[in-house]
Amino acid sequence: MALHPRAASVPAGTPTRITQGSQTRGGIGESTLRPDGTLKVTGEFAYSSDMWHEDMLWGHTLRSTVAHAEIRSIDIGEAVATPGVYAVLTYDDLPAAMKNYGLEIQDTPVLAHGKVRHHGEPVALVAADHPETARRAAAKIRIDYAELPVVTDEASATAPGAVLVHEGRTDHHIGHVPHPNIVHRQPIVRGDADAAAARADVIVTGDYVFGMQDQAFLGPESGLAVPSEDGGVELYVATQWLHSDLRQIAPVLGLPEDKVRMTLSGVGGAFGGREDLSMQIHACLLALRTGKPVKMVYNRFESFFGHVHRHPAKLRYEHGATRDGKLTHVKCRIVLDGGAYASASPAVVGNASSLAVGPYVVEDVDIEAIALYSNNPPCGAMRGFGAVQACFAYEAQMDKLAAALDMDPVELRQLNAMEQGTLLPTGQPVDSPAPVAELLRRVKARPLPPEQQWLSADADGSSVDVRALPGGLSNTTHGEGVVRGVGYAVGLKNVGFSEGFDDYSTARVRMEVINGEPVATVHTAMAEVGQGGVTVHAQIARTELGVSQVTIHPADTQVGSAGSTSASRQTYVTGGAVKNSCEAVREQVLEIGRRKFGTYHPAWATAELLLESGKVVTDGGEVLASLADVLEGEAVDVELEWRHRPTEAFDLRTGQGNGHVQYSFAAHRAVVEVDTELGLVKVIELACAQDVGKALNPLSVVGQIQGGTTQGLGVAVMEEIIVDPRTAKVRNPSFTDYLIPTILDTPTIPVDVLELADDHAPYGLRGIGEAPTLSSTPAVLAAIRNATGLELNRTPVRPEHITGT
Amino acid sequence: MRVNFTVNGRKQEADDVWEGESLLYVLRERMGLPGSKNACEQGECGSCTVRLDGVPVCSCLVAAGQAEGREIVTVEGLADYARHRDDAHPGAGCAAGTCGTSLDQAKRRQAGPPDEQGAEAAELSPIQQAFIDAGAVQCGFCTPGLLVAADELLETHPSPSDQDIREALSGNLCRCTGYEKILDAVRLAAARQEETVR
Ligand code: FES
Numbered sequence A: 001m002a003l004h005p006r007a008a009s010v011p012a013g014t015p016t017r018i019t020q021g022s023q024t025r026g027g028i029g030e031s032t033l034r035p036d037g038t039l040k041v042t043g044e045f046a047y048s049s050d051m052w053h054e055d056m057l058w059g060h061t062l063r064s065t066v067a068h069a070e071i072r073s074i075d076i077g078e079a080v081a082t083p084g085v086y087a088v089l090t091y092d093d094l095p096a097a098m099k100n101y102g103l104e105i106q107d108t109p110v111l112a113h114g115k116v117r118h119h120g121e122p123v124a125l126v127a128a129d130h131p132e133t134a135r136r137a138a139a140k141i142r143i144d145y146a147e148l149p150v151v152t153d154e155a156s157a158t159a160p161g162a163v164l165v166h167e168g169r170t171d172h173h174i175g176h177v178p179h180p181n182i183v184h185r186q187p188i189v190r191g192d193a194d195a196a197a198a199r200a201d202v203i204v205t206g207d208y209v210f211g212m213q214d215q216a217f218l219g220p221e222s223g224l225a226v227p228s229e230d231g232g233v234e235l236y237v238a239t240q241w242l243h244s245d246l247r248q249i250a251p252v253l254g255l256p257e258d259k260v261r262m263t264l265s266g267v268g269g270a271f272g273g274r275e276d277l278s279m280q281i282h283a284c285l286l287a288l289r290t291g292k293p294v295k296m297v298y299n300r301f302e303s304f305f306g307h308v309h310r311h312p313a314k315l316r317y318e319h320g321a322t323r324d325g326k327l328t329h330v331k332c333r334i335v336l337d338g339g340a341y342a343s344a345s346p347a348v349v350g351n352a353s354s355l356a357v358g359p360y361v362v363e364d365v366d367i368e369a370i371a372l373y374s375n376n377p378p379c380g381a382m383r384g385f386g387a388v389q390a391c392f393a394y395e396a397q398m399d400k401l402a403a404a405l406d407m408d409p410v411e412l413r414q415l416n417a418m419e420q421g422t423l424l425p426t427g428q429p430v431d432s433p434a435p436v437a438e439l440l441r442r443v444k445a446r447p448l449p450p451e452q453q454w455l456s457a458d459a460d461g462s463s464v465d466v467r468a469l470p471g472g473l474s475n476t477t478h479g480e481g482v483v484r485g486v487g488y489a490v491g492l493k494n495v496g497f498s499e500g501f502d503d504y505s506t507a508r509v510r511m512e513v514i515n516g517e518p519v520a521t522v523h524t525a526m527a528e529v530g531q532g533g534v535t536v537h538a539q540i541a542r543t544e545l546g547v548s549q550v551t552i553h554p555a556d557t558q559v560g561s562a563g564s565t566s567a568s569r570q571t572y573v574t575g576g577a578v579k580n581s582c583e584a585v586r587e588q589v590l591e592i593g594r595r596k597f598g599t600y601h602p603a604w605a606t607a608e609l610l611l612e613s614g615k616v617v618t619d620g621g622e623v624l625a626s627l628a629d630v631l632e633g634e635a636v637d638v639e640l641e642w643r644h645r646p647t648e649a650f651d652l653r654t655g656q657g658n659g660h661v662q663y664s665f666a667a668h669r670a671v672v673e674v675d676t677e678l679g680l681v682k683v684i685e686l687a688c689a690q691d692v693g694k695a696l697n698p699l700s701v702v703g704q705i706q707g708g709t710t711q712g713l714g715v716a717v718m719e720e721i722i723v724d725p726r727t728a729k730v731r732n733p734s735f736t737d738y739l740i741p742t743i744l745d746t747p748t749i750p751v752d753v754l755e756l757a758d759d760h761a762p763y764g765l766r767g768i769g770e771a772p773t774l775s776s777t778p779a780v781l782a783a784i785r786n787a788t789g790l791e792l793n794r795t796p797v798r799p800e801h802i803t804g805t
Numbered sequence B: 001m002r003v004n005f006t007v008n009g010r011k012q013e014a015d016d017v018w019e020g021e022s023l024l025y026v027l028r029e030r031m032g033l034p035g036s037k038n039a040c041e042q043g044e045c046g047s048c049t050v051r052l053d054g055v056p057v058c059s060c061l062v063a064a065g066q067a068e069g070r071e072i073v074t075v076e077g078l079a080d081y082a083r084h085r086d087d088a089h090p091g092a093g094c095a096a097g098t099c100g101t102s103l104d105q106a107k108r109r110q111a112g113p114p115d116e117q118g119a120e121a122a123e124l125s126p127i128q129q130a131f132i133d134a135g136a137v138q139c140g141f142c143t144p145g146l147l148v149a150a151d152e153l154l155e156t157h158p159s160p161s162d163q164d165i166r167e168a169l170s171g172n173l174c175r176c177t178g179y180e181k182i183l184d185a186v187r188l189a190a191a192r193q194e195e196t197v198r
């Protein structure tokens, strides 16, 4: 804490008019800089893989080499005998009766027992004095697998006599699913799609395939577990939701929750991939067994097995419209592959179905979404959460429909665009601004980037900068065979946890005087995963409390739950909790002020009072006292929970229900150049327009939109986890083979931010993190189709799809 | 084995190093310099980039033994390196003893007022400050490697074109930002550098 000279305090009772614009700096709406920025650029910020403890051991996980097998035996003899090894644990060593965990369904074994259900499932653990010793000892564990047939898609999952991935299911979805290899099914029926189809002048159908995407956050799964004297454990870890981890960890350790103390350590990105547990329980088990601190850090290979991925999907759509372009109906069926364990699959199904027609007005719909159990890698949360796969398909359909009607694809979208008041397929009205047509207008109105930027005139006529062409420095073309295309897409994402989930957050705010300066401390359990929540919390506290000094307390389980850093919800919900707690603190501060100084000036009793620039002022701008004087010797401390308005579950038969809290909208225009000879794509520009309700920190907002856009670009042209359909083994678990966009693959991303307040949300804000990931993929696909004239119904588009080889 | 090298201007010696250990491991786990990051440990992401005798390398691909007798600059020494860039021995310094890392310190996150953030500017190298100012840091895991690579780019190409920047940073993955603000940061640092020269 820097020392500040004590601000000259204004004697109580001396009215002073403060000039306009003198409100506390660094409040909401300003592009204040990250409080952790300096630590992050100097290398001092402690990420979970940077944790270190005197005398610590290294943990390592042994994972199955096959996708589906019975485990006949495990021989750990040689591993245990390896010098430097302190513990080798298998299923038999689990200390409590509870041996599984899971976000919604407790179907995931801490360590495989009897069976493995996917390639890379954890089977045994080793703790040793060097990471390499642990790895080598793990390699000496001998496992006898009796391989079983694999379930890899809907046909093999539901065929007569199909192997059941989970026998004897008892979860609450089993009663309504048509087959035990289906995790959850959500139909949504509204109006009469068949009757509406009869009125359609044009009907288009399409089958779409969405590949398995990986979150590919850079900071590996890692953390440090330290056994504590009371028999409990302290865990320093990177996660998206400390309290959700805690609820899953404590029962399998056989400990009460208060003996598992969790502190968030630096998180190197998350994007949904840290919603499920990875090494948390394993590190704690090893620490409790050895009595020593244990650090675990996945390498990239293990990281691909250590977290769930985005559900790959097969989607079949039928759209109908009248001659003048009005949508008559949409029918669709979405099959999501959830892999071996349920993770967030049920909620992903709810999202995919309820958002299946996108931001359009359609009265008559017939929708079905299911998630499968299979022996493929488990899938769960990733940025966009079920809405991404649907958006890819319905936007392709809108282009197809426009072509069939001979209409401009943007005009067709605008003609059918949702507005405030439009009903979702679930019957829920969208009761906040829904500027779908306007967002499309904005990306379309933007001037197109100049053609053939790779051509630059020189003395002899013209020269080519191959770096700007598809293929880049590989020098694959000098422009012959390169064609340009432009494509548009728009998407609809829900904000927050839906379907009746009690989606609350907690914040503790303390205000006191330190060295003569009023200082606010904000303590929440919010996981800062890079999104900038810590920045906006400080901004909110400055705005509400009129102080410039705000300390962000590290996130831990010593304060109530903040819920997950996902579903674009944290600024809404934890931001709302911080705001709410600050308001309560303000009231108490004013109470103290009235007690101390109320007799000096009548305004204390009569005027609307505000806290600004370290002072108590009236709404007329008169300064009554400095906060330092009011608070001298006293501290105000408030911890409150905060909830947004409730939602309800979707009806299991009709899908009707007010299931969502808020909506987020983004539109993209993609401009691509395609080398049609080699099938290489270069995205030239990917412009985005998004409504954010209120930009609390414009710099961070734009950064989030650009990052989300780039992840959507990645899945459009390169990102896919490839699973062998015969063996269900993962073929490309490395950054050599799973490609994410580099700076050379990523175009300029101009961002147009719209701020139409949602009256239900704190400051009118909207969740922003996910929407840009929805529409960027179909926009790029549309642009490639526009350039090549090909149908291209799967993502990612690979060169062979373009060249037809 | 024992390895002797210079890290951020300080002579260092590591004992009991196993031959297979990478320079990245020795820096992070033996020297207490976790600033260089371990995102892939297979030479694909650039998060571990350090300068080895001035040349940016992926420290995860350098065997610790290869660093014997050589000079290494990590992100922890970047500000000091930038200050001494014109000296005969780049990187020599760190007299203040501030190049090391205290995890305790790292755990503290304080959100001072905006002007205070500016006041800290003097401590940072121009590229570090530009990354903060341009909003190029989100989760920040890619940042140390990008900073080392970008600092070297600006040392050799004081006014790089966008294509130059893209080429120079193409070995550094970032999953959060979409790179646009990273480009902004490098442009900003270059512009500020030019102004200082004038
Ligand atoms: S950690 Fe060295 S290149 Fe990725």
Ligand code: FES
Residues within 6 Å of the ligand: A218, A268, A269, A530, B136, B137, B138, B139, B140, B141, B142, B143, B173, B174, B175, B176, B177
């Ligand atoms: S990887 Fe997170 S900021 Fe670059």
